[in-house]
Structures are given as structure tokens and as C-alpha cells.
Amino acid sequence: MLRLLSFALFLAIWWIAALFVGATKLPSPPAVLDVVIAEASSGALFLHLGATLARVSLAFVLAMSLGSAIGYLMGRVKLADRLGDPWLILLLNLPALVVIVLAYIWAGLTEAAAVAAIAINKLPTAIVTLREGTRALDRSLDEMASVFAMPRWRAFRHVVLPQLAPYIAASARSGLSLVWKIVLVAELLGRPNGVGFEIGVAFQLFDTPRLLAYSLTFAAVVLVIETALVQPFEARATRWRPRAA
Amino acid sequence: MRLEVDITGKRFRSAAGGTQEVLAPVSFALQSGEVGVLIGPSGCGKSTMLRIILGLDRDFEGRISRPPEARIGMVFQEPRLLPWRSVEQNVRLAAPDVTDAKLAELFRILELDAHRSHFPGELSLGLARRVALARAFAVEPDLLVLDEPLASLDDALAGRLRDEIATLVARRPVMTLLVTHSLDDAIRLGDRLFLLSPRPARIVREVPIAIPRAGRSEAELGRIRAELAALQLESK
Numbered sequence: 347m348l349r350l351l352s353f354a355l356f357l358a359i360w361w362i363a364a365l366f367v368g369a370t371k372l373p374s375p376p377a378v379l380d381v382v383i384a385e386a387s388s389g390a391l392f393l394h395l396g397a398t399l400a401r402v403s404l405a406f407v408l409a410m411s412l413g414s415a416i417g418y419l420m421g422r423v424k425l426a427d428r429l430g431d432p433w434l435i436l437l438l439n440l441p442a443l444v445v446i447v448l449a450y451i452w453a454g455l456t457e458a459a460a461v462a463a464i465a466i467n468k469l470p471t472a473i474v475t476l477r478e479g480t481r482a483l484d485r486s487l488d489e490m491a492s493v494f495a496m497p498r499w500r501a502f503r504h505v506v507l508p509q510l511a512p513y514i515a516a517s518a519r520s521g522l523s524l525v526w527k528i529v530l531v532a533e534l535l536g537r538p539n540g541v542g543f544e545i546g547v548a549f550q551l552f553d554t555p556r557l558l559a560y561s562l563t564f565a566a567v568v569l570v571i572e573t574a575l576v577q578p579f580e581a582r583a584t585r586w587r588p589r590a591a
Numbered sequence: 592m593r594l595e596v597d598i599t600g601k602r603f604r605s606a607a608g609g610t611q612e613v614l615a616p617v618s619f620a621l622q623s624g625e626v627g628v629l630i631g632p633s634g635c636g637k638s639t640m641l642r643i644i645l646g647l648d649r650d651f652e653g654r655i656s657r658p659p660e661a662r663i664g665m666v667f668q669e670p671r672l673l674p675w676r677s678v679e680q681n682v683r684l685a686a687p688d689v690t691d692a693k694l695a696e697l698f699r700i701l702e703l704d705a706h707r708s709h710f711p712g713e714l715s716l717g718l719a720r721r722v723a724l725a726r727a728f729a730v731e732p733d734l735l736v737l738d739e740p741l742a743s744l745d746d747a748l749a750g751r752l753r754d755e756i757a758t759l760v761a762r763r764p765v766m767t768l769l770v771t772h773s774l775d776d777a778i779r780l781g782d783r784l785f786l787l788s789p790r791p792a793r794i795v796r797e798v799p800i801a802i803p804r805a806g807r808s809e810a811e812l813g814r815i816r817a818e819l820a821a822l823q824l825e826s827k
Contacts, residue, residue, distance in 0.1 A: 489647050490671045493663055494685040494730060504684050508675040586675040586710045 373555040381559040390544075395564060398529055398540040401457075405464035406525050410518060412465075413472025418510075420473065421480020430473075437470040442528050446535055455536040467528045472517045479513030511583035519576055526568055592658050592733050594621040594766050596644060599653040601636070601791075613639050614651070615793035619785060623733070623764040626804075628777040631787030637770045638668070640792065641738055644768070657734060661766075664732030666740040670719040672711040678722050679707040686729035697725045700755055717748050724752070728759050735760070735767045741776060753779060757804055778815045779807065786822070796822060 357375055364374040385391035420427040420434075446463040453459035483506060491501040533542025541560045548557040601614035613636045621627045629637050642648040644655055645663065672681050682697075683689065698704050701721040711719055720740060727735060737756070741749040753776055760767055760780075771777055777784050784798040798819065802811055 486667070486669070486671055487673065490665070490667065490685075492647065493645050493665045494726075495663065496684065500684065500687075504673060504676060504680075508673070586712065 370552075371554065373558065378555050378558045378562065381555045382563060385556075385559060391560075391563065394539055394541050394544050394560065395567065397537075398533065398542065398564065399567065401461055401464060401533070401540065402522075402525050402529050405461045405468065405529070406521060408461070409465040409468035409472055409525070410514075410521060413469045413517070414476045414510075414514065416469075417473040417476025418480050421477040421483075427477070434470055434473055437466070438474070442467045442531060446528070446532050450536045457537075460532045460537055463532055464525055464528050468521050468525050471524065472521055475513050475517040475520075476510065479510045483509050508583065508586075512580070515576065515580040515583060518579075519572070522568065522571065522576070526564070592623045592661060592766060593656075594644070594661075594734060594768075595654075595656040596620065596640075597653050597655070598640070598643060598651055601639060601643065601651040612791040614643075615788075615791040616653075617792065617794055618653075619794065619797070621766045621768065621783075623766055625782045626760060626767040626769060626780055628769045628771060628781035628784045629787060630771060630774070630777050630784060631792060632789050633772070635787050635790050636792035637787065638738065641736060641768070641770060645736060661733040662730050664727035664730045664735045666720075666723045666727045666737045668738045668742065670711070670716075670723040672719060672722055672726075674711050677708050677710055678703060678714070681711065681722060682726045682729045685726045686731075689729045689731075694729060697728055700758065701725050717744050720744065721752065724756070724759075731763065732765055735765050737767070737769045737771075739770055739772065741771070741773070749773075749776075756780060761804070774816060774819060778812055778819070780804065784819070786819075798822070 360372075361374055364372045369377065382391065416430065420430050445466050446460075449459040449463035449466075453462070487505050487509075488501075491505045496505070529540070530542035530545060533540035534546040537543055541564050544560045545557055548554070548560070595618075597618040598614055599616050600612070602610045602612055605611050617640065619627065629640070631637055639648065643651050644657075645665065646655070672678075673684070676684065679694070682694065698707065701724060703718070703721055703725060706714060706718060706722075711722070714722065724740065727737075740756070741752055744752065757780060767780075769776070769780060778800065782800055782804075784800070785794050786796045786798065787793070788795050800807075800815060807815075
């Protein structure tokens with residue numbers, strides 16, 4: 347209920363602002379809705395949304411799984427941490443634009459280059475978060491598992507993973523927003539479809555309603571993914587914690 | 592089965608760069624069916640000794656020999672339960688082979704029936720300690736290690752749990768090693784008492800108790816207690 351109210355407030359502010367600055371700079375909500383409906387009925391909206399979503403999910407899964415594995419390794423093994431740390435700092439501070447441009451130059455304007463560039467941008471933050479999570483693991487529980495001779499996989503699944511779950515959820519959440527920002531740049535620079543491509547076109551034509559139509563629908567999709575997937579996972583992972591009143 | 596402990600020394604490197612002696616030469620052996628009790632002042636190195644015996648700390652001089660197939664059941668000073676698993680899952684994860692009947696019996700003896708599906712965060716310390724005991728017994732250990740399992744419990748509950756430990760130990764031949772501050776726990780449960788010195792710990796005296804656990808009357812316990820008090824005065 348409160349969420350709905352907050353959303354209504356957002357729409358109201360938008361509408362009022364639109365009245366003040368004029369339709370060319372900020373079109374009103376109905377004008378944007380008209381474009382959304384038109385694009386949806388022609389099928390273009392779904393084509394571009396689908397292309398972007400596919401890139402996002404591919405890059406996200408790639409970066410999360412690889413980043414989690416590397417982060418866990420760096421948190422556990424001191425040698426890996428010392429070897430990997432300079433690379434990590436380099437990757438963390440490399441601007442997204444540089445990665446994307448270099449990927450396109452080296453691998454051509456291909457799908458693989460785009461997905462890889464997006465994944466490389468997300469990778470270091472996933473590593474850092476999981477490394478922190480691994481460092482915070484409770485040693486006394488590791489000892490318990492070792493004394494009771496728990497097989498590796500069982501100890502990992504029941505002792506280690508539940509402790510990492512909040513970190514994985516945090517990394518997934520921040521990662522999703524990061525990937526969603528970067529995917530548009532990658533599409534703008536070197537893909538013939540996707541929300542980023544459409545926004546590039548809209549920018550060249552100064553077509554603000556079209557620009558807003560695409561970005562807001564995609565924001566809505568991200569919101570749905572967040573509430574339908576990420577939040578339930580987080581709630582499930584922490585259900586053993588006594589709830590604060 | 593037989594546990595042989597022969598530690599010749601254990602040092603910690605301190606932050607200042609020097610080394611600190613934690614354990615002096617310590618050696619003893621334990622047979623199946625025997626309860627050995629380590630008694631010593633706080634900070635004398637008992638926990639370090641346990642960690643070495645359990646194989647958690649390999650950086651020491653000397654050797655520990657225990658049959659490699661020996662199953663270990665351990666009750667740590669803190670319960671060390673998995674907060675994200677229920678009481679029953681905590682026990683089953685450590686002891687995957689435990690039968691339903693055996694588990695039901697353990698939960699009945701330790702009065703945990705009502706708490707099977709609770710999470711450890713919902714339990715009092717006394718209950719959590721009982722879950723830790725249930726977990727250690729559920730694995731049907733060959734070597735049972737109890738690190739002050741009754742500390743910070745009220746006398747009545749500690750007494751009941753002590754009787755329960757005695758019952759469970761009597762059931763199968765198991766090598767039991769108990770660490771405690773309480774002389775009372777030591778003489779009621781132990782077959783052999785090892786009195787330890789302050790750090791670096793060494794065994795000051797070994798006191799066997801010949802009377803079987805079940806047959807120790809209050810009068811006998813009083814006599815052993817007096818004997819131990821005299822010994823401790825003597826060693827000071």
C-alpha cells in the first residue's frame with residue numbers, strides 16, 4: 347500500500363514537472379504511455395527488451411558464478427588473494443567504457459564481445475563481496491564440521507553456503523543494477539538492437555517520449571525481477587534469524 | 592581402541608615476536624570404556640591440548656595416535672550449532688547414519704522432543720548444550736570429547752545432564768575425554784583424573800578411581816574429594 351502511494355507520488359511529481367518544462371524536454375506520463383503501447387503493439391518493444399534481457403542475464407550469470415568462485419578462493423587461500431589482488435584493483439578501477447571499447451576493438455562488434463565486456467565490468471565487485479563474505483566465515487563452525495568428519499560437499503552446502511547467502515544476495519542485487527547500466531552503453535556503442543540501441547536512436551532524434559518509454563519499461567522489468575526473485579531468495583536465506591519486531 | 596597422547600611441546604609465537612610455551616611434555620593414554628578427566632586452572636592450555644588431540648592444530652611437537660577410523664563426537668565449550676538449521680537437522684548433518692529410533696531415544700533422554708524443529712537461536716543455552724550433547728552421541732563416537740559441557744548451567748540442570756552423560760557413556764565402549772573445572776563432575780564421571788599445572792601445562796598427578804561409576808556412594812565421593820584436596824595442597 348505504502349509502495350503504491352510512493353509510486354503515485356512519483357507520477358504526480360513527474361506530471362507537474364512536465365507541465366512546467368514543456369513536452370519536448372519532459373513529456374507527460376500519458377504521452378510516454380502512448381509510445382509504450384505503440385511500440386508494444388508493433389512488437390519492437392519486446393524484441394529490444396528481449397535482446398537486452400538476454401545480454402543482462404547471460405553476463406550476470408557469467409559474472410556472478412565466476413566472481414563468486416574467484417572471491418571464495420581468494421577469501422580462503424592466501425596465495426590466491428595475494429596473486430589476484432593487483433588484478434582485482436586494476437579491474438575495479440578500469441572504466442566501463444574502456445572495457446567495452448577494447449572488447450569491440452579486439453573481438454569485433456559481436457554478441458560475445460558485448461556480453462564479455464558487461465560481465466568483466468560486474469566481475470570485480472562480485473569477487474570483492476564474496477571475498478569479504480568468505481573472510482567473515484565462522485572458523486569455529488569449520489572446526490565443528492572437520493571434527494565431525496563432514497564430507498566436503500555437505501560442509502560447504504550446510505555450513506559455508508548459508509553464511510555466504512547474504513553476501514551473494516547483496517552481490518546479486520548491486521550487480522543487477524550495475525549490469526543494467528552498463529548493458530545500455532555496450533548496446534549503444536556496438537549492437538544493432540536492444541534498449542541501449544533504441545535510446546541511442548532516440549537521442550539522435552531528440553525523441554524524449556521514446557527514450558523514456560524504453561528506459562522506464564526496462565526499469566519496471568528490473569523491479570519485477572528484484573521483487574520476484576532476489577528478495578524472496580534473501581528472505582529464504584535469512585529465515586532462521588529471529589525477526590526484529 | 593586406544594588413544595595415545597604424547598605431546599613434547601607446543602609454542603605460540605606472540606605478536607611481539609617472542610615465543611610462548613603453552614604445553615610442557617604431556618603424555619597419557621586412554622582405553623575404550625574409560626573416562627579420562629583433565630582438570631586444571633583456567634588458561635593452562637587444556638583447550639589447546641584438545642585441539643591437538645582432535646587434529647585441529649597440527650603445529651606441535653610430539654605425536655598423537657588414534658585409530659584413523661575412530662569416529663569423534665565432540666561437545667565444544669560453546670554449543671557451535673548451525674543457526675540456520677533446525678535442532679533435528681543439526682544432529683542429522685553430523686550423524687547421517689543415525690536411525691529414527693536412536694534419534695528419538697536421544698531426544699527423549701535429553702528432553703529435546705518439543706524442540707526438534709526449532710532453530711538454535713530460539714533455544715536457551717541449557718537447551719543448546721543438550722542439542723550439542725545429542726549431536727555428539729548421535730554419531731556413536733569411538734572417541735568422545737567434552738570441553739566443559741556443563742559450564743554456566745545451574746546446579747540442578749548440570750546434575751541431571753551429568754547423569755545423562757553417565758548413562759550414555761555406559762551404553763557403549765567409548766574413549767571419553769572430559770575437560771572440566773568442577774571437581775564434582777570429575778569424580779562422578781571420571782575413571783582417571785589428570786591434574787594439570789598452570790601454563791605451560793603438564794600432568795602433575797594422575798589419580799585413578801577404582802570404584803565403578805554406578806557404585807560411587809556419597810560417602811565414597813566425599814572420601815575421594817578429601818583425598819584430592821590433600822593432593823592439591825601438597826602440589827602447591
